[in-house]
Amino acid sequence: MTVQLSLVDVTVRFGGLTAVNSVSLDVEKGTIHSLIGPNGAGKTTVINTVTGVYSPTAGDVLFDGKSIAGVPPEKICGLGLTRTFQNTELFGDMSVADNVRLGMFRIAPYSILAAALWLPTALHAESRIDERVAELLELVGLGDQWTTEARYLPFAKMRRLELARALAAEPKMLLLDEPAAGLRAGEIDELNGVLRMLKDKLGITILLVDHVMPVVMGVSDRITVVNFGQKIAEGAPQDIGRTRP
Amino acid sequence: MTRIRSGIVWAFVAAVLLAGPLFMPNHVLLLVALIATTSIITVGLSIVTGLSGQVSLAQAAFCGLGAYGATLISTYAGLPMWLTIPAAAVIVAIIGYGVGIMSLRVEGHYLALVTLAFSGIVHLGLLHLTGLTGGAVGLPAEQLVLFGFTFGSPASLYYLSVTAAGVVLLGVWNMLRSRWGRAFHGVRLSEIACKSLGMDVRRVKAIAFAMSAGLGALGGALQSLQTTYLDPAQFTILGSVAYLLVLVIGGLRSQLGAIIGAIIFVMTPELLGGFKTYMGLVFSIVLLAIILIAPSGLESLIKGARNPFEKKAAS
């Protein structure tokens, strides 16, 4: 199987604090890989480093074999990687549909002049965008919420909206930062369903960071455990499950 | 329901405007023309500051560059105003792009200060480059002549300004509903989310600035046709502040708010007449009251009144 994302001895230091200490990790294409650990273990720092918010102090990050260490966040998306955020960074006073439409900003471009004059390039791009938005909203179960403002959605649906928006950018791989935080039991099952569907039907590779075990155990093909910025265990869910005290 | 209703309202407004010179006295025509050109300026400002969230205290400077630019290019290059006015708008838009790129490293109050300093430099340039601009005395603005017809009468200026404003408002409305409107909006709400979606946030911000600068220049140049005289006192730092203040009163986030702001900007000195001296004071106090009571400005109060039963659905 091919490796889609690879962290090679990645170390991230902020001044005197070492948030991530020589962590290596391979995510295979088309699988769901979870990164777990207690709060402060460095999980979000790993995601931020992969997506270019931070540069690794040492080590390298490879995506599809090419180094992406230090590549700024706006270029990461173009390489095929999108992410969601711990504190859902939705566009609150924009509608659900517009949030997803913005996800297609890079995919369906047209100039501002075309926009002002509503030229055919703009019209075609917009109808293409609308089709895709309809598909994605159906996929995450928000098909009936086109015009609702994102900030008025119940929390679980906000999470799914963020997912739909990230998918709109047509990524090869998704990085999910605590997608299950704050979800109730029934919503977690729904989330698992969606994640499995993304992997099976759409073939998207997923690296997910969380500490909600029902999600991690329910969907992961492989789990990496970190604490204090270091990798302390790795393996299939049943192996990790057994080594827990 | 709302679509048809607003369609009828707009058709009515358009009809009234079209028939204007038939029943409006000259000074009213000129006032409406002034409101129209001011709307172009405030709409420009609403894109960069309201929608995209970047404080610009340079709008009056862009107006001045547009107005002086159009006339000076016309005089020195011998080109007609119907060419130099759009040309000046484009050139100033490019300058605005540059100002926007400068904002790449800074945010919030730093940006406000940079635009303030830019405003100051432009004003001083207009004041002291006497050989070029006539200095404090100023210079007469060139007139717009198209196919031998001079736009000088109140009726002609009225039609020109209102049509220009209409075209601009339509174009901006289109732009707002497009990926660009969403992008400008998104940049204000969450830059980090925009970056994660592959947006070059610097470039988007700079384009927003370019739009506001270009529209400011266009509005300024069109206004010069009406005022027929250019002098630096029309384009000061205080003027930039004034545009921002009326935009806030009218409503930062929408074109309707920009139009309301323009109406306030033009009509208040007219209506106050002898009390003109107290205008600025009253303005700012009203503004503070509005900020403390209804931060979204008057237009949100108006919108609220029109749709009292609109529910924000959540399930």
Added chain:
Amino acid sequence: MDILQLIASGIPAGVMYSLVALCIVLIHNGTNVVHFGYGDQIAFAAYLVVIVQTFGGAPLWVAIVSSIFISAIFGLFIYAAILAPLRRTPLLVQIIATLAIGTALREGMRAFMGPDPWPFPALVTPKIFDLGGVFVTSANIAAVAIAFVITAALFMFFKLSKYGQAIIAACENAKGASIVGISVSKVFAGIWIVASVIAAISAVLMAPVLTLSPEMGLIGIKGFCAAILGGFTSLPGAIVGGILLGLIETAAGYYISTAAKDVVAYSVLIGVVIFRPQGLFGKAQLKKV
């Protein structure tokens, strides 16, 4: 003009900028507000002196004390009635609020006192001293002396008095300060009062030199230039920035033209923001996640 004269003329101009910059930075560090109307507060204080003296018939020193007192109250009012309620609103709203406050002051003065300049009494009798070829006016000396006294008093206040220490603590870490029992709103009020008092004192120094008109508030922008040059988060930086700006402006005024002074000051602001946003002594702003 030789270097010594440049320094002798530049420093008195610079210390005035320093005072403005100092208060702008103080308000910003302490209350997180960028006070775009501060220059207008200074102009307002100057007008108060003239009003009390001319219409109240009071002697100069009474007028000055009244102005300081009224300015202090007004500063408290600005904080309590306007900026405290707006504490949690977005940055843009606060910027507009301070702009509106400045505009209200400026336009109010224009409405009640007219747009034309008012004569302002000099604090000290004008005299020129010749110190070995370098000319220094009595106003220069007064400016430097008073600025020095204010700055020294301010720093002693911060170091030695409990209230001053509370202000510094709250500036560094508002949450931590309130946990330790410091009343943050009292501290904020105190900052505004101090800044307004200094505004009134600065007004007396500046008005004779700048001419008193509604536009005198534009000195605020120079204060911003100085503050940014020094590093917007640093109080000592504000002082150094001010003096440096005074020297740069004086040099520009001599070697280029008087008109160039303002252009150079504004260009310094833009240049610093583009090339070195943290100024001379400020901290580099970390990227947010």
